[in-house]
Amino acid sequence: MTYRYRIATVFLIGFFIDCINIFMSAVALPSITADLQISNSTIAWVANAYILGLTLIIPVSTWLAARWGAKAVLTGSMLLFSVSAWMCGQATHFSDLVIWRFIQGLAGGGIIPVGQAMTFNLFQGEQRARISTLIMAVALIAPALSPTLGGMIVVHSSWRWVFHCNVPLSLIAAALAWLWVNDSALTAPKARPDLIGLLLVSAALISVLMGMSLYGAGYSAAVALCCVILAAVIAVLYVAHYRRTSEAIVELRLLGSPRLRISILVYYAIPGIFTGVNLLNIFFLQDALHFSAQATGMFMILYASGAFVAMLLCGKCYNQVGARRLFILGMCLHSVGIAVLFLVEARSDLALLITAYSLMGIGGGLGANTAQTTALMDFTGHDTHKASVIWNINRQMTFSLGTALFLMMFNLLADHVEPSRAYHFTFLIASVAGLLPLLHIGVLNAPKDCHAQQQT
Structure with missing residues (x-):
C-alpha cells in the first residue's frame, strides 16, 4: 500500500469511528435514560457533550499537529478516544458519562481535520474526487449501519457495549497512525490559534443549550432567560474581541456572503432539525409503540439510502439546476417526511415510517449536499480556510441546538397533552420550522450564476 493510501486509511477509520459515535449512541439513549434514571431532556447531553468536545478541538487541531507532529496528535487522539469510550461504558452516574463523552469528543475532533488535511494534500486533481467519494461513502x-448495530447490541447485551465496542477499532487506528504517519512533510507551526475567541463561542453555545434544557426540564422561564441573556452577553464580548483580533476564530466579515448564510440556515433546517426529530422518534417508537432498539435503528438504513440517491442526483444536477432549486426541493421533501411522522399511531404503520425516513433521507441528502457545495463558493485563498472554520463549527452546533430545541418543545407540550400527542405536535412544528429558510432563498443567484461560480 502506498503512503498516501495509508494516510487515507487512518483518516477514514477515524472518520468512521466519529460518525458511528454520533448515530450508534442515539439508539441506546432510551435504555440509558431508564438505567441511569434521568429525564428525556437531560439525556440530550450525552450527544451535546460529545459535539461540544468536537467543536472545541477542531479549530485548533491542525495547529497542534504542526506544533507536536501529526503522528503524535493522531495516535494520542485515538488512544484517548479508546480510554474515554471504555469509561463511558463503565459510567454509573450520568455526570461521569457526560464528562467522558466530552473527552471522547475532544479525542475524536483531533483526528478529523488533521487526517483530512493530510489526505487531501496527498490526493490532487482527479484523485481528489476519488478520495472524496470514499469519504462520502463512509459518511x-x-x-x-451503526443504529442497527447499536440496536442489536442494546437488545442482546447492554447499552454499555455501544461505547465499549469502539475500543478495538480506535486502538487499531492508533497503531496504524503510529506505524504509518510520517511527520517530515509537516509545515512549521502556525500562529497560535484564537483560544479566547474559541472559548467565547463555546461558552455562548453552552449557555443556549443549558437554557433550553433547563426550561424543557421544568425549570422556570426566568432561569432559561438568564441563560439566554448570558449567551447574548458572551456574543457581545466576542464581537468586541473580534474587532481587536486580526485572526479571530470566527471571521464575522465572511457572513456577508449570501451563499454561506443560506447554507448555514439550511443546515439548521435539515441536519439540525433531523437530529432532534430522529432522537424524539427513537423515544416514541421504543417507549410509546414498543419497537425494539434494533428495529428502531433499521429505519436509518432507509434514510441513508435516500441520502445516497440524493447525493448522486445533486452531483449530476447542481450546475444545471442550481442551488436555489435544489435547496427548495430538499427542504420541501424533508419537511414532508417529518410531517408524515405526525400520522404514525401504531406499530402497524410501517408504510408511513418507511415513507417518512425515505423522504427525509432524499430531502436531507439534497439539502445537506447542496449546502456543502454552496457554502464556500464565494471565497478564495486564506478566506476559504476562515470560512471553512465557520462552516465546521456551525455543522457541530446544528446537531446540539436541534436536539435541545425539540426536546424542550416536547417536554413543554407533554405538560399539557398526553405523550403521544406531544410527540406528534412536535413533529408538526419541526416540519414547519424546516421550511423557514425559504423566506431567505431569494438571496441566491440564478442557476447560471451558480454554474459560472463553480467553474471559476
Whole structure:
C-alpha cells in the first residue's frame, strides 16, 4: 500500500469511528435514560457533550499537529478516544458519562481535520474526487449501519457495549497512525490559534443549550432567560474581541456572503432539525409503540439510502439546476417526511415510517449536499480556510441546538397533552420550522450564476 493510501486509511477509520459515535449512541439513549434514571431532556447531553468536545478541538487541531507532529496528535487522539469510550461504558452516574463523552469528543475532533488535511494534500486533481467519494461513502455507510448495530447490541447485551465496542477499532487506528504517519512533510507551526475567541463561542453555545434544557426540564422561564441573556452577553464580548483580533476564530466579515448564510440556515433546517426529530422518534417508537432498539435503528438504513440517491442526483444536477432549486426541493421533501411522522399511531404503520425516513433521507441528502457545495463558493485563498472554520463549527452546533430545541418543545407540550400527542405536535412544528429558510432563498443567484461560480 502506498503512503498516501495509508494516510487515507487512518483518516477514514477515524472518520468512521466519529460518525458511528454520533448515530450508534442515539439508539441506546432510551435504555440509558431508564438505567441511569434521568429525564428525556437531560439525556440530550450525552450527544451535546460529545459535539461540544468536537467543536472545541477542531479549530485548533491542525495547529497542534504542526506544533507536536501529526503522528503524535493522531495516535494520542485515538488512544484517548479508546480510554474515554471504555469509561463511558463503565459510567454509573450520568455526570461521569457526560464528562467522558466530552473527552471522547475532544479525542475524536483531533483526528478529523488533521487526517483530512493530510489526505487531501496527498490526493490532487482527479484523485481528489476519488478520495472524496470514499469519504462520502463512509459518511453514508456509518449512519446506515451503526443504529442497527447499536440496536442489536442494546437488545442482546447492554447499552454499555455501544461505547465499549469502539475500543478495538480506535486502538487499531492508533497503531496504524503510529506505524504509518510520517511527520517530515509537516509545515512549521502556525500562529497560535484564537483560544479566547474559541472559548467565547463555546461558552455562548453552552449557555443556549443549558437554557433550553433547563426550561424543557421544568425549570422556570426566568432561569432559561438568564441563560439566554448570558449567551447574548458572551456574543457581545466576542464581537468586541473580534474587532481587536486580526485572526479571530470566527471571521464575522465572511457572513456577508449570501451563499454561506443560506447554507448555514439550511443546515439548521435539515441536519439540525433531523437530529432532534430522529432522537424524539427513537423515544416514541421504543417507549410509546414498543419497537425494539434494533428495529428502531433499521429505519436509518432507509434514510441513508435516500441520502445516497440524493447525493448522486445533486452531483449530476447542481450546475444545471442550481442551488436555489435544489435547496427548495430538499427542504420541501424533508419537511414532508417529518410531517408524515405526525400520522404514525401504531406499530402497524410501517408504510408511513418507511415513507417518512425515505423522504427525509432524499430531502436531507439534497439539502445537506447542496449546502456543502454552496457554502464556500464565494471565497478564495486564506478566506476559504476562515470560512471553512465557520462552516465546521456551525455543522457541530446544528446537531446540539436541534436536539435541545425539540426536546424542550416536547417536554413543554407533554405538560399539557398526553405523550403521544406531544410527540406528534412536535413533529408538526419541526416540519414547519424546516421550511423557514425559504423566506431567505431569494438571496441566491440564478442557476447560471451558480454554474459560472463553480467553474471559476
